Amino acid sequence: MTVTAMAPTEPARELENLTLSVRACFRELGAVANTLHQGLSVTAAMRAVMEHLADHGPQTVPDIAGAKRVSRQNIQVRVDRLSERELVELRPNPAHRRSALVALTEHGRRTFAAMQGSEHKLFAELASGLPKASIRTARKVLSQLTHDLQTWHSDLTSQTEGKEHD
Amino acid sequence: MTVTAMAPTEPARELENLTLSVRACFRELGAVANTLHQGLSVTAAMRAVMEHLADHGPQTVPDIAGAKRVSRQNIQVRVDRLSERELVELRPNPAHRRSALVALTEHGRRTFAAMQGSEHKLFAELASGLPKASIRTARKVLSQLTHDLQTWHSDLTSQTEGKEHD
DNA sequence: GCCCACTTGACAATCTGATTGTCATTTCTA
DNA sequence: TAGAAATGACAATCAGATTGTCAAGTGGGC
Numbered sequence: 001m002t003v004t005a006m007a008p009t010e011p012a013r014e015l016e017n018l019t020l021s022v023r024a025c026f027r028e029l030g031a032v033a034n035t036l037h038q039g040l041s042v043t044a045a046m047r048a049v050m051e052h053l054a055d056h057g058p059q060t061v062p063d064i065a066g067a068k069r070v071s072r073q074n075i076q077v078r079v080d081r082l083s084e085r086e087l088v089e090l091r092p093n094p095a096h097r098r099s100a101l102v103a104l105t106e107h108g109r110r111t112f113a114a115m116q117g118s119e120h121k122l123f124a125e126l127a128s129g130l131p132k133a134s135i136r137t138a139r140k141v142l143s144q145l146t147h148d149l150q151t152w153h154s155d156l157t158s159q160t161e162g163k164e165h166d
Numbered sequence: 167m168t169v170t171a172m173a174p175t176e177p178a179r180e181l182e183n184l185t186l187s188v189r190a191c192f193r194e195l196g197a198v199a200n201t202l203h204q205g206l207s208v209t210a211a212m213r214a215v216m217e218h219l220a221d222h223g224p225q226t227v228p229d230i231a232g233a234k235r236v237s238r239q240n241i242q243v244r245v246d247r248l249s250e251r252e253l254v255e256l257r258p259n260p261a262h263r264r265s266a267l268v269a270l271t272e273h274g275r276r277t278f279a280a281m282q283g284s285e286h287k288l289f290a291e292l293a294s295g296l297p298k299a300s301i302r303t304a305r306k307v308l309s310q311l312t313h314d315l316q317t318w319h320s321d322l323t324s325q326t327e328g329k330e331h332d
Numbered sequence: 333g334c335c336c337a338c339t340t341g342a343c344a345a346t347c348t349g350a351t352t353g354t355c356a357t358t359t360c361t362a
Numbered sequence: 363t364a365g366a367a368a369t370g371a372c373a374a375t376c377a378g379a380t381t382g383t384c385a386a387g388t389g390g391g392c
Contacts, residue, residue, distance in 0.1 A: 011293035012286050014301045019195055019289075021308035026192040028315040029185055035319055045378065062340065074379055076341075098340055098387050120178050123185075126314050127177035130307060135180045138307035141300045142187035148292050149194040153201055166339095166381090211349065228369070240350050242370075264358055264369055332352090332368090 015145075022142070036118050040111060041085060049078045050087065050104060050112045058091060058103035071166060087111055181311075188308070202284050206277060207251060215244045216253065216270060216278045224257060224269035237332060253277055 033044060042050070052064055061079055065072035079102050082088040087108035090100040104112065127135070199210055208216070218230055227245055231238035245268050248254040253274035256266040270278065293301070 009286070009290045009293075011298055011301070012289035014298060014305070015289040015293040015296070016285070018301055018305045018308070021305045021312065022188055022191050022195065025188050025308045025312045025315075028312045028319070029188065032315050032319050043377070060340085070378095071380060072340080073342090073381085077378080096340085096388075100341095120175070120182070122318065123178035123181040124175045126311065126318070127175075127181040129314060130181070130310060132177055132180060134303055134307045135177070135184055137300050138304040139180070139184045139187045141296060141304035142184070142191045144296060145292065146187065146191045146194045148295060149191075149198050152288065152292070153194070153198050209348070226369090236349095237351060238369080239352085239371095243349080262359075262369085266370095 018141070018145075032122070033119075036122065037115055040115065042087070042111065042115065043081075046078050046082050046087075047112075047115065049075065049082060049102075050108060050115075053088065053102060053104045054109070054112055058101040060093065060096065060099040060101060062099065064102070082108070184307070184311075198288070199285075202288065203281055206281065208253070208277065208281065209247075211244050212248050212253075213278075213281065215241065215248060215268075216274060216281075219254065219268060219270045220275070220278055224267040226259060226262065226265040226267060228265065230268065248274070 030044065033047075037047075048068070049064060052067065053059065056067070059067075061075050062072045064079075065075040068075065079088060082102075083090065086105055088102050089105050091103050093099055093101045196210060199213075203213070214234070215230060218233065219225065222233070225233075227241050228238045230245075231241040234241065245254060248268075249256065252271055254268050255271045257269050259265055259267045
């Protein structure tokens with residue numbers, strides 16, 4: 001057992017700094033998104049469902065949950081809230097009487113487009129101060145890191161327990 | 167009003183991809199941290215307080231809250247939970263009778279060192295697959311981006327409202 | 333065609349994280 | 363020293379996410 005903290009290797013420290021930056025950046029992105037979309041009453045979680053519907057067309061709640069790998073109950077709540085605000089509507093599902101298709105309403109489409117618009121405007125503004133090549137490098141590093149983390153994670157969990165969703 | 171979504175400029179799209187990677191990486195880091203420290207009953211929020219105490223020595227709850235820019239009530243809850251598990255202790259504060267100093271216990275120090283140890287081990291493992299220069303570039307980009315986001319954010323909020331903490 | 337297993341929606345309970353608000357007490361400063 | 367600010371202790375609320383249960387719909391194997 002490591003009682004006294006060992007000095008980390010130098011590359012490990014670099015990577016640790018990177019993860020700190022990731023956390024800080026994530027927080028700031030969240031805060032900015034809130035400010036950017038304030039008054040729209042659309043949270044990040046709700047926005048994610050809208051994005052999914054915009055990208056993949058109408059889907060059932062379990063479909064969305066499966067794709068996003070969260071519980072269907074979680075998605076159900078998000079859909080309920082979107083539905084309250086008439087950003088999505090429930091359409092009869094030809095393939096399933098109980099499980100309705102969740103689809104963006106016209107209002108939902110317009111709201112999502114507006115959100116994307118202001119996001120892109122901000123991104124364009126911010127991108128001007130950063131070299132394109134660096135941005136690409138950063139994205140590649142993060143993608144690789146995320147992938148490695150996923151691998152590590154699934155390796156570890158699969159050998160200990162066979163966790164399953166719902 | 168932008169009804170049809172305008173095609174984003176190319177650098178903006180790069181940056182948007184980067185933010186997607188940031189989010190994905192953040193989620194994965196959280197999941198991995200949970201797995202890594204499972205059984206220790208220390209959540210990320212609690213760990214953050216422990217780290218702060220390890221770095222800055224004993225502090226009062228409002229001090230920690232101020233440094234982390236979250237509400238003191240939030241920190242109070244984290245400290246309560248850490249205190250339940252005897253990872254921190256409340257010491258009399260010479261400079262303030264009401265506001266006790268929160269300090270890591272020996273158990274807390276050892277637990278935190280163990281957490282850091284397994285984190286560093288994992289980081290070292292993951293770092294081997296990534297070029298050092300790329301990691302540094304990624305960190306710089308994220309730092310810059312975070313800074314720019316903060317600037318944008320505070321510019322916008324300061325001109326609309328004078329939000330203040332507690 | 334029927335039965336059983338799986339799926340689904342609708343609730344309910346719980347947890348973490350974080351915020352705001354209130355109130356009495358303590359600390360500090362003008 | 364009096365009043366303003368800070369502090370702890372609660373309470374209420376919210377978003378996000380999970381697990382569990384139950385009744386009802388769906389679909390496959392026989």
